[in-house]
Amino acid sequence: MASQRLLKRFAAPALLAGLLPLAAHAAGGGGAYPAKPVEVVVPWTPGQATDIAARALTEHLTTAMGKSFFITNKPGAGGAVGSAAVARAPADGYTLLAGSTGSVVVSPLLNETNYTADDFVPAAMIAKSPSILITATSFPAKNVQELIALLKKNPGKYSFASSGNGSATHLMAEAFNLGYGIQATHVPYKGSSAAMTDLVTGRVDYMFDTVASVAGQVKAGKVRAYAISSKDRSAAMPDVPAIAEVTELKDFDIASWIGLMAPKGTPQDVLDRIAAASQKYLETPAAREKFLGMGLAVSPMDNARFKQVADGEVDLYSKLLKQLGLARQ
Structure with a gap:
């Protein structure tokens, strides 16, 4: 009888101890994921293409997965500030990065x-985002050929903005400048919103910015759109030609991806749930529209x-940065 009492006394705590890891797994990423709100860090300022795309997707994920997916903006250093914060976060699926080519690959x-x-x-891959070469509407060049001629004729006189060192818009402009031997001063910002403000007011002269960020400004008559960075035109702005279409740079084709990333080591079942x-x-017509x-x-x-795409871009941009003389030594 004494042995039976001892067995009962110690069996329950032992059973409980054995169940605790299973419960923790369920709460952290097993069948119950997500069991609590999920933070999605956008390493750019609000209004930038990555921010816009992430907000649209997280709104859906909140409904579909039954827990809040909320946005936190952590801009700075070409997307490196917010990206580094996520890289150091626990690999449990509750801190995600709204990543892009610039912040994840290039920076x-x-x-x-x-x-x-x-x-x-x-x-989860979300979207592809080409960019458009723009100036303020007051800028004297009326088309891309006039713009190129003006910039080439005045080396060092003009400046170009970007959403940060290492951002895709930075590299698009550098590749464009290199292709035409243009010498201009780079002015990096902490996001495209601030860059756009200074472009419109004439503090900087030209820049590449995403279709998502530019479309409204073009329609409002605040900026002039010259050409798009991808080899194909954008369905959102079909009247804007591709750079490869209207200039000598026939192979110019740069468009960044936007997607959700997680710290390395995040459970595969969690990643699969988010992706699915x-x-x-x-894939719905409503989302596409x-x-x-x-x-x-x-x-x-x-x-x-998605991993193949990201890995391929590491190789692509490594070569481009070396060609531009910008690769980190």
């Missing part, structure tokens, strides 16, 4: 950062394909 190649692209794993919910939504209205082309794909 670590260009600048001293405490993370690399390998510190993240794909959670995102892909199901992005909504994102097109924001100047973005949805690009739903599984995470294996």
Whole structure:
């Protein structure tokens, strides 16, 4: 009898101890994910294309997955500030990065950062985002040929803005300048909103910015759109020709991706849940129409394909930065 009492006394705590890891797994990323709100860090200021896309998707994920997916903006250093914060976060699926080519791929190649692209794993591809070459409407060049001629004729006189060192818009402008031997001063900002403000007021002269950010300003008559960075025109702004279409740079084709990334080590089942919910939504006509209205082309794909895209861009931009003489030594 004494032995039976001892067995009962110690069996319950032992059983409880054995169940605790299972409960913790369920709460952190197993069948119950998400069991609490999920923070999605946007490493840019509000209003930038990554921010716009992430807000649209997280609104859907909040409904579809039953817990809040909320946005936190952490801009700075070409997307490196917010990206580094996510890279250091627990790999449990409750802190995600609204990543892009610039913040995930380019920034670590260009600048001293405490993370690399390998510190993240794909959670959900959202969209592809080409950019448009723009100036204020008061700028004297009326088309891209006039713009190129003016910039080439006045080396060092003009300046170009970007959403930050290492951002895709920075590299698009550098590649454009290199292609035509243009010498201009780079003025980096903490996001495209501030850059756009200074462009409109004439503090800087030209820049590349995403279709999502530019479309409204073009319609309002505040900026002039010259050409788009991708080889194909954007369905959102079909009247704007591609650079490859109207200049000598026939191979110019640069468009950044936008997607949710997670810290390396995040459970695969968590990543699969996020990807499945995102892909199901992005494949609907309603989602395609909504994102097109924001100047973005949805690009739903599984995470294996997303990883191939990101890895391919590491190679692409490594070579481009070396060619431009901008690669970090």
